[in-house]
Structure formats: structure tokens, C-alpha cells
Amino acid sequence: MDEKTSVNLLSKHGIKPTSNRILVVKALAEEERPLSLSELEKQLWSVDKSGIFRALMLFRDHHLVHTIEDGEGGMRYELCFSHGAEEDDDDLHVHFYCEKCHKIYCLHDTPIPLVSLPAGFTRTGCNYVIKGICEECNKALR
Numbered sequence: 110m111d112e113k114t115s116v117n118l119l120s121k122h123g124i125k126p127t128s129n130r131i132l133v134v135k136a137l138a139e140e141e142r143p144l145s146l147s148e149l150e151k152q153l154w155s156v157d158k159s160g161i162f163r164a165l166m167l168f169r170d171h172h173l174v175h176t177i178e179d180g181e182g183g184m185r186y187e188l189c190f191s192h193g194a195e196e197d198d199d200d201l202h203v204h205f206y207c208e209k210c211h212k213i214y215c216l217h218d219t220p221i222p223l224v225s226l227p228a229g230f231t232r233t234g235c236n237y238v239i240k241g242i243c244e245e246c247n248k249a250l251r
Contacts (some may be wrong), residue, residue, distance in 0.1 A: 110138035118188075122171040130154050133164040134173075134188070143177045143185030143204065143213045177213060180206035180240050185213050185231060206244035214243060 110118075115134040119126040136152045137144060144152075149161050165186050168174040177185045203216040221237055242250070 110135050117228055118173070122168070122173040124167060124171050124173065129160045130164045130167070133161055133168070137174065137186060137188045142215060143175075143179075143187035145179065145183055145185050149186070166183060176236075177204050177210075178236055178238065179213055180208070181211065187215070187227055202237075204236075204238045205243065206238050206240045207246055209242050209246040212243065213238070 112131060115131045116126040118134060124130060132153055133149065136149055146158070146162060146165070149248050153161060165174060169176055174186045177184045177187060184235055191198055199246055201221065203219040203221055205214045205216055226232060
């Protein structure tokens with residue numbers, strides 16, 4: 110993602126584009142999987158941890174990133190390109206957590222199972238993570 114596209118994406122979400130925010134958006138866009146704060150720190154060594162964290166929290170509050178629990182008690186962050194209500198959110202998808210390499214993969218083509226809630230309950234989010242061993246790690250085991 111180039112700088113102009115990053116600035117436009119930030120602006121669409123009502124976020125003032127600063128140099129650090131642009132760097133964080135570009136780093137998230139370069140990966141095809143959700144990233145942890147420590148992974149972002151390694152990529153963005155010129156930006157301090159608190160700056161990255163503040164950008165991520167701002168992005169979350171403005172629905173520019175999804176947060177995904179990573180299977181180890183931590184959080185991962187993934188860019189969200191849709192702008193509608195969650196029911197219409199085309200970024201809602203299944204994630205796979207590899208217990209060997211600790212990466213999270215987006216499974217866009219895997220359908221999310223329908224979960225019926227009891228009367229009086231309202232869904233405000235959904236975080237569907239399958240745990241196991243990824244294809245690459247399975248190949249290494251053979």
C-alpha cells in the first residue's frame with residue numbers, strides 16, 4: 110500500500126494521517142495475516158512501542174482494525190477495509206492459529222458457523238479462531 114492510499118484509508122475512517130499512523134497502516138497492509146504488537150515493533154523499529162500501540166487503539170476505535178485474540182492471551186491486529194455495520198462487515202471471517210509457529214492465518218473462504226443467541230442477547234462482535242497446525246508446519250513434520 111502506497112502512502113497516498115494509506116492517507117486516504119485513514120481519512121475515510123476519520124483519522125488524521127500522521128507519519129507514525131501511515132507507517133502502521135502500511136505495515137499492516139503488507140501482511141496477509143493479523144500482526145501482534147511485538148511483530149509490528151520489529152517491522153517499525155523507528156517508531157516507539159507506545160506510538161504503535163496508541164495508533165492501534167485509535168484504529169480500533171475508528172473501525173480501521175479488527176482485533177483478534179491470538180490463542181495465547183495476546184491480541185493481533187488486522188486492517189478492516191469495510192465501513193458498514195458489523196452485520197454487513199465483509200471483513201468478518203474465520204482465523205486459524207497455528208500452535209507450532211504461532212502465526213494467525215485469515216481463512217476468508219471458510220464459512221462462519223451460525224450461532225443463535227438467547228433472547229435478550231445482542232452480538233457486538235465475533236472472534237472465530239480455529240487452533241491447530243498450519244500447512245507449512247505440517248510439511249516440516251513429515
